[in-house]
Amino acid sequence: xxxxRPMTEKKWSLYDGARKAQDFLKENKMDDMKxxxxxxxxxxxxxxxxxxxDGVKIYPDSVNVKVAxxxxxxxxxxxxxxxxxxxxxxxxxxxxxxxxxxxxxxPALHIQEDSMAVIDNDLNxxxxxxxFLGVMNNNTYRIYINALDGNxxxxxxxxxxxxxxS
Numbered sequence: 287x288x289x290x291r292p293m294t295e296k297k298w299s300l301y302d303g304a305r306k307a308q309d310f311l312k313e314n315k316m317d318d319m320k321x322x323x324x325x326x327x328x329x330x331x332x333x334x335x336x337x338x339x340d341g342v343k344i345y346p347d348s349v350n351v352k353v354a355x356x357x358x359x360x361x362x363x364x365x366x367x368x369x370x371x372x373x374x375x376x377x378x379x380x381x382x383x384x385x386x387x388x389x390x391x392x393p394a395l396h397i398q399e400d401s402m403a404v405i406d407n408d409l410n411x412x413x414x415x416x417x418f419l420g421v422m423n424n425n426t427y428r429i430y431i432n433a434l435d436g437n438x439x440x441x442x443x444x445x446x447x448x449x450x451x452s
Contacts (some may be wrong), residue, residue: 289354289359289360289361289362291354291361293328293329293330293354293355293356294329294356294357295329295356296329296355296356297355297356297357297358298331298353298355298356298357298358299355300324300326300331300355302355302358303324303331303333303353303355303358304321304324304331304333304353306353306358306359306360307321307331307333307335307351307353307360308321308333308335310351310360310363311335311349311351316335316337316349316365316368318337318338318339319335319336319337319338319349320335320336320337320338320343321333321334321335322334322335322336322343326355329354329355329356330352330353330354330355330361331352331353331355332350332351332352333350333351333352333353334348334349334350335348335349335350335351336348336349337368337372339374339375339377340377341401341402342377342401342402342403342404342414343401343402343403343404343417344375344403344404345403345404345405345406346367346371346404346405346406346412347367347368347371347372348367348368349363349364349365349367349368350362350363350364350365351363375404375412377404377414378414378433378434380402380414380416380433380434381433381434381435382433382434382435382436384400384416386436387416387418387431387433387436388400388416388418390431390436390437390438391418391420391429391431392422392429394422394423395418395420395421395422395427395429396420396421396422397418397419397420398419398420398421399417399418399419399420400416400417400418400419401416401417402414402415402416402417402433403415403416403417403430405417405430405439405440407432407439407440408439413432413433413434413439414432414433414434415430415431415432415433415439415440416430416431416433417429417430418430418431425443425444426443426444427441427442427443427444428440428441428442428444429441429442
């Protein structure tokens with residue numbers, strides 16, 4: 287879904303747009319979605335949400351909502367991942383402790399947050415991973431370490447425009 291129109295003067299804050307996006311998801315029966323990132327482009331807020339099950343972020347069920355910050359209306363929805371993948375999962379228990387997973391991360395990374403997540407690996411298989419958010423050389427990274435075998439699954443450098451809300 288995408289509404290295409292010129293955006294006028296911004297009257298809504300990025301925060302207010304996030305509340306509007308969250309309400310929209312609840313109204314459309316997409317429960318247990320947590321905001322994890324927001325960005326603003328040309329008077330439009332773009333909000334990324336993840337499904338959360340038992341405190342674990344489920345990235346394959348992600349949803350993006352665009353809110354026009356001039357009128358506060360939902361202007362777009364990308365939910366194909368959610369509709370293709372959303373099921374209640376039987377989540378395994380981690381086989382390695384978080385302290386061991388942290389040792390797999392580059393020691394120069396200053397870890398600010400850690401959490402559990404389900405991500406798609408390079409083979410497009412879902413894996414349970416520790417997610418570490420940290421800073422190194424003035425850049426912010428998300429690093430995923432497999433919670434079952436300790437392998438590094440993915441490293442993402444976050445753009446400066448992205449605002450993490452985890």
